[in-house]
Amino acid sequence: MAETGPAVAAALRNVIVRYPGRAPLGPVDLTVAPGEIVALVGPSGAGKSTLLRLLAGLEKPSEGTVSGGAGHGRTAFVFQNATLMPWAHIQANVALPLELTGLPRDEARRQAGQELTGVGLGDRLSARPRQLSGGMAMRVSLARALVTQPDLLLLDEPFAALDSVTRRRLIEDLHRLWAGRSPRPAIVFVTHDVEEAVYLAHRAVVLDAATGRVSATLDLPGSLPRETGWRSEPRYLTAVERLAASLAGAMGVTGSAP
Amino acid sequence: MMRLVPPVALGLLLLAVWEIACRALQVPSYLLPPPSAVAVALVQRAPLLLSSAGITFCMAFQALVVAFVLGGGLALAVSLNRSAEQAVRPLAVALQVTPVVAIAPLVVIWAGLDHADRAVVALAAAVAFFPLFSGVLTGLKSADPDLERLFDLYDASPVQRLIRLRLPSALPFILEGLRVAAGLSVIGAVVAEFVSGSGATQGLAWRLLESGNRLRTADMLAALLCLMIMGLALHAAVGAAERAARRLLA
Numbered sequence: 028m029a030e031t032g033p034a035v036a037a038a039l040r041n042v043i044v045r046y047p048g049r050a051p052l053g054p055v056d057l058t059v060a061p062g063e064i065v066a067l068v069g070p071s072g073a074g075k076s077t078l079l080r081l082l083a084g085l086e087k088p089s090e091g092t093v094s095g096g097a098g099h100g101r102t103a104f105v106f107q108n109a110t111l112m113p114w115a116h117i118q119a120n121v122a123l124p125l126e127l128t129g130l131p132r133d134e135a136r137r138q139a140g141q142e143l144t145g146v147g148l149g150d151r152l153s154a155r156p157r158q159l160s161g162g163m164a165m166r167v168s169l170a171r172a173l174v175t176q177p178d179l180l181l182l183d184e185p186f187a188a189l190d191s192v193t194r195r196r197l198i199e200d201l202h203r204l205w206a207g208r209s210p211r212p213a214i215v216f217v218t219h220d221v222e223e224a225v226y227l228a229h230r231a232v233v234l235d236a237a238t239g240r241v242s243a244t245l246d247l248p249g250s251l252p253r254e255t256g257w258r259s260e261p262r263y264l265t266a267v268e269r270l271a272a273s274l275a276g277a278m279g280v281t282g283s284a285p
Numbered sequence: 286m287m288r289l290v291p292p293v294a295l296g297l298l299l300l301a302v303w304e305i306a307c308r309a310l311q312v313p314s315y316l317l318p319p320p321s322a323v324a325v326a327l328v329q330r331a332p333l334l335l336s337s338a339g340i341t342f343c344m345a346f347q348a349l350v351v352a353f354v355l356g357g358g359l360a361l362a363v364s365l366n367r368s369a370e371q372a373v374r375p376l377a378v379a380l381q382v383t384p385v386v387a388i389a390p391l392v393v394i395w396a397g398l399d400h401a402d403r404a405v406v407a408l409a410a411a412v413a414f415f416p417l418f419s420g421v422l423t424g425l426k427s428a429d430p431d432l433e434r435l436f437d438l439y440d441a442s443p444v445q446r447l448i449r450l451r452l453p454s455a456l457p458f459i460l461e462g463l464r465v466a467a468g469l470s471v472i473g474a475v476v477a478e479f480v481s482g483s484g485a486t487q488g489l490a491w492r493l494l495e496s497g498n499r500l501r502t503a504d505m506l507a508a509l510l511c512l513m514i515m516g517l518a519l520h521a522a523v524g525a526a527e528r529a530a531r532r533l534l535a
Contacts, residue, residue, distance in 0.1 A: 128439055
């Protein structure tokens with residue numbers, strides 16, 4: 028990957044975030060290669076979302092440097108909720124990032140329409156967010172993130188609120204959308220679901236709540252997008268067990284139940 | 286339509302009891318005239334009452350516009366700067382808790398005795414100011430924090446953020462403030478007219494004062510009825526606008 032384009036899509040180096048009245052987060056080092064999918068796993072309160080916001084440039088570290096993603100306008104973010112503007116139809120919602128960056132409205136809407144077609148909502152362009160199911164709203168949110176052709180896509184537990192069938196389908200969609208782009212964007216995906224992490228990523232990074240540091244990094248087996256039946260492969264199941272053990276370690280140090 | 290039947294029936298029943306009681310007990314009409322007398326007064330004085338209602342409505346409406354421009358404008362300015370909000374809020378609250386009756390004589394002097402209508406508008410605007418200021422400010426800060434982050438991410442300008450995110454998010458709060466302020470502006474206009482009342486303004490409050498001084502109680506009740514209808518109409522109009530906006534945003 029290093030030969031084509033920049034070698035690093037995003038990086039945190041020695042990053043520390045201090046909070047008033049709480050243990051600090053970090054120091055954390057995290058490098059994401061172009062086109063790589065990284066799952067950021069950890070118990071709640073470990074600082075996963077904070078790391079994601081640092082990568083997006085939405086928050087500043089107390090110490091250390093953030094490079095790549097932040098501030099160059101090619102970073103996209105998908106929040107835990109679909110976070111759509113309820114007063115605007117979904118095409119306008121998806122066109123928003125393009126319009127904010129100065130693209131004429133007609134062109135922005137046209138590209139938004141294409142992106143929505145890509146996530147399977149091409150026939151619902153004038154629907155309002157409240158008319159959509161949770162899964163569809165999240166697809167709109169995904170389309171809005173992809174419409175700017177980002178190099179770095181940050182997702183903060185985007186499918187946590189969905190039922191497991193919808194969640195699996197959206198992960199397949201995410202893989203398909205990722206694989207269909209050239210160049211493929213790097214993805215950092217925050218989750219607390221071990222199976223989801225192992226299924227969707229090249230690499231899992233475990234964040235420890237007690238120390239505020241990365242406690243383990245696991246390279247995950249298999250190729251992306253996943254082949255059918257991958258979930259019953261021994262390699263997949265073994266990786267799930269390994270990651271579950273790492274995560275249990277990251278939680279065990281706190282001495283409290285999850 | 287069917288849900289209108291019970292309140293109308295109750296209203297008619299109360300009117301009937303009132304009418305019968307007045308006649309049976311021979312209540313003096315300066316104390317409590319029967320509804321029929323009020324109806325006669327309403328018809329006889331209709332032209333005068335209508336023009337007075339028009340005057341009161343105009344003053345209340347001007348006050349609402351002034352309060353909206355000042356309250357909304359100030360809230361907009363303050364929403365852009367946290368320390369400005371901390372500076373302004375106590376002043377706004379101070380204005381809110383000071384009774385309008387108490388500042389009325391002062392405002393009448395400032396407006397000039399020849400311009401009683403200006404004093405009335407200013408006082409009514411002072412009453413309507415706070416709900417609008419507070420509503421607009423709360424609304425402007427009510428946008429989904431994740432949407433705010435999205436606007437951060439794409440380096441939205443303050444104007445883009447205001448027009449595309451904060452104003453649409455604020456709309457229900459603004460309309461709620463407007464609904465409260467519309468009622469208050471009528472109350473403010475009436476109270477202010479009472480206080481400044483020298484006949485310089487010919488609104489409904491003056492009709493009330495005038496009729497009261499002559500013990501023409503039926504005329505008073507007729508004027509009161511006009512005020513009530515005006516208040517209800519205003520409330521209904523703003524309420525309809527609010528519901529329409531909420532449908533749009535839901």
